[in-house]
Amino acid sequence: MSIPHQNRPCIVVGVDTHKNTHVAVALNQLGAVLDPTTITVNRAGYARLRDWATGLSGDNDGAPVVFGIEGTGSYGAGLASFLRRAGDQVVEVNRGDRSVRHLRGKDDTIDAETAARSVLSGSATATPKTGEGTVEMIRQVKIAKDTATKARTQAIVTLKAVLVNAPAELREALEPLGDRELLEARRALRYESMDGPEDAARYTLRALADRHRSLDYEARRHERVLDTLTDRAAPTLTGQFGIAADCAAELLIVVGDNPERIRSEAALAKLCGTCPIPASSGKTTRHRLNRGGHRQANAALHRILVVRMRFHQPTIAYVERRGREGRTTKEILRCLKRHLIREIYQILVAPHKESKLALAA
Structure with a gap:
């Protein structure tokens, strides 16, 4: 989803993160490179990056700044947390465009610029986990x-x-x-x-x-x-049939401490690798299992359904009905995972989104 022109940030800072140093590149609203910089991975370096971005903002009539950071769950976690507590907007950038790497090569500055362009174009919109709860x-x-x-x-x-x-x-x-x-x-x-x-x-x-x-x-x-x-x-999640502490922990880790960052039930399904992938051809219309997403969460869903398919009567009846319709075991399992995601979304995410809407009203 692209950002409407009038609401686009005038400065986007892309950050390529590493263990000891981070490389940042700033772009203006038109995508022109303003300035690159390198910081050390500590609080002094984070503050210097923010001051550097604030200075660029001042040179551009106080334009708002958005930070696009790679690896917000690993090397970029400290920087993302620092900027979020300072009140800045942070966007998670998963991976740059491979075609850019093929055409331009690879170095830290190019990767940081690619991260910034992902945010500016609207292809990167994810809110990172807070990691503080x-x-x-x-x-x-x-x-x-x-x-x-x-x-x-x-x-x-x-x-x-x-x-x-x-x-x-x-x-x-x-x-x-x-x-x-x-x-x-x-x-x-x-x-x-x-x-x-x-x-x-x-x-x-x-x-x-x-x-x-x-x-x-x-x-x-x-x-x-x-x-x-x-x-x-x-507590509601662990009280559901077949969901023990280990599986519940895996699902909670995917959702994070700020569940409202997940925009919809379909987004959670894609995050867990349970959204249906079209596999149709000619007169055959079907879907297959998604082999992407968070594989540990997908494995947790699988373990829950293995228990339910053996001991949970509504699930057993569903499997028998879909089997009579000609569905394979893999197809039935794909459908069950999607149903389970709906159940988990209503427990983990929906209450937080409703409370946020109530506070906004």
């Missing part, structure tokens, strides 16, 4: 929980791989056991000294079992904290 807390705790869970899985996989090549007597005693009994037995292993391969195998198996136990305790502690935070952020 309970959802940001959930995101950080979930990182700790996911990495602990992954490491726990790697520990038991490695443990079983070591057992395959262990001495025959040790392998034959432990291999028939289930996971829980296997871990308990390995934690009880003793070795007198490092005199041979069997002693080394006992030592290694016990070390891996201890690691699994420590990681299991850590992951469970993170799960308890995550349960508390998700209940605080969206």
Whole structure:
């Protein structure tokens, strides 16, 4: 959606973000380059960028300034937060036009200019997440929980791989056991000294079992904290059928601490990769699953629907009805994801938009 001419900002600052420095380029209303600059990634650098943009605004009769920033969820998060708290308008720029890179090459100044042109043309309109509330807390705790869970899985996989090549007597005693009994037995292993391969195998198996136990305790502690935070952020969401804390956390992370930034239900569907993609040809009219969007949120929707397709009677009846109509399982799943997005939108986004409208009135 392009910005109407009379409402266009007279100065757009595009910012290409990196770990240690950010490069910014300012354009005027007609798209002419006014000035480039480079700042350090700290509060002093952010203030210098804002003063630089304010100076350009003063030179252009106090024209309003809009900042188009790449990577507002990573390297640009600090700058976006600083500018938002200062009252400036910030637009999230996901990725520049690949054709520009093909024609002009790539460097930081070109990328910053491309970001500014995306905002000026109206192709970049997204409002970045604030990252200053309970959802940001959930995101950080979930990182700790996911990495602990992954490491726990790697520990038991490695443990079983070591057992395959262990001495025959040790392998034959432990291999028939289930996971829980296997871990308990390995934690009880003793070795007198490092005199041979069997002693080394006992030592290694016990070390891996201890690691699994420590990681299991850590992951469970993170799960308890995550349960508390998700209940605080969206108690209605976690009360829905099949939506546990982990899936609720993933959906909350997509929506962010400022849900009103999501313009519509269709926008949320596209963000989660559940909007229907046309796949028609000739006399065949159909849609397919979207393979874009936020894949972790899409996976969370999939897990919720797997539970509902087995235990939720309205969902089971829907699947049977659509199956009789000739729909494939993938097509039914696509439709169910879209229905689920409608349900989530009404819980997470709609109340915030209504309250914002009420305050505006």
